[in-house]
Amino acid sequence: MADAIHNRSAVLGAVRRALAAPAGDPQRKAAVDSRLALHPRNLVPQRGTLPEAKRIQLFKEMALAVNASVVDVARLEEVPDAVAAFLRSCNLPPRFRMGRDGYLRGLPWYRMPSLERLEGPAVVTDEASLSRAFGAVAETGTLVLTSGPGNPVTLNFLPDNHMVVVEADRIVGSYEEIWQRLRFLNGEAVMPRTVNMITGPSRTADIEQQIQLGAHGPRRLHIIIVGGR
Incomplete structure (x- = not known):
């Protein structure tokens, strides 16, 4: 020492x-x-300064380019249907784990009575999880998730299938805007314990330079955009 x-x-x-x-x-x-x-901004690429419709479209394109899947729903009430549809498409049991996020808890899950919802931090036997993103960055197709009992970090990494809900108006152009929003909501010197930035499913090319998904986390990342239509 x-x-x-x-x-x-x-x-x-x-x-x-x-x-x-x-x-x-x-x-x-x-x-x-x-x-x-003052938090002066760095040089922001032109693609990070697009108007809303083009910004959301760019986010989708960038997310798809890194092997995520994306679906739009017009209203929050449609999220349970989107969750059920994703699980069916992957031939998974109608079961998933989520945190205690009030936003997600308040969804009309009764519309999908066959879905089994588990709450709390993920465990190794969980096959699918659902999180709510704090926001997203269009320039790289990146989701930004903050830690806490509402959205435990383990949901992001343990299950093979990670579903994430993000509102269209939380998709910003650049990383600088995300940090600005975090400071605005939490205060200058207060940050969540963890801020995870997720760009596509987990991957590695360590073995023979061949991309392998699911190396250190989920094999599938499914993004549900609310209000992006």
């Missing part, structure tokens, strides 16, 4: 000397304080 601290101090000291920046330089401190307070 002492060696690690010494090595870190040596590296940081070498950087300071190379920059000719004395410790406690008021100008450098002011620059850092300003950046933390």
Whole structure:
């Protein structure tokens, strides 16, 4: 431990000397304080600045390109039907695990009495799970999920089949917008314990450079967009 601290101090000291920046330089401190307070955006690609309809379409295209499946439903009440349809299409039992998210709990599940809903963190025997996304990023087709009892992180990684509900108006153009929304809703210095960014099913190309799905998480990622029609 002492060696690690010494090595870190040596590296940081070498950087300071190379920059000719004395410790406690008021100008450098002011620059850092300003950046933390104002959250200036990086360069945002043009595809991250599209109007709503094109932004949602881009999100779908990018998600499909990374082997996710996507379905649109016009109204929230149609989500149970979409869940049942996905499970049938994959020849899976009509059973899935979800968290205690009030938004998902309040859906009209009575429309699909054959569906068995389990609640709580996922376990290794779960074949399918359902989460609600905090938002999504169109430029890469990425879902953004925050941790908590409403949507336990295990739902994202343990079951082979992961279904995610996202409202169309939560699909933003760029990552910068997602962080802005997180700060707005949670406060400047308060963040969820975990923010997971998911782009398509789990994959690896470690073996002979061949893409294999389901390496470290779900083999299938199914996205249900509400209100995107």
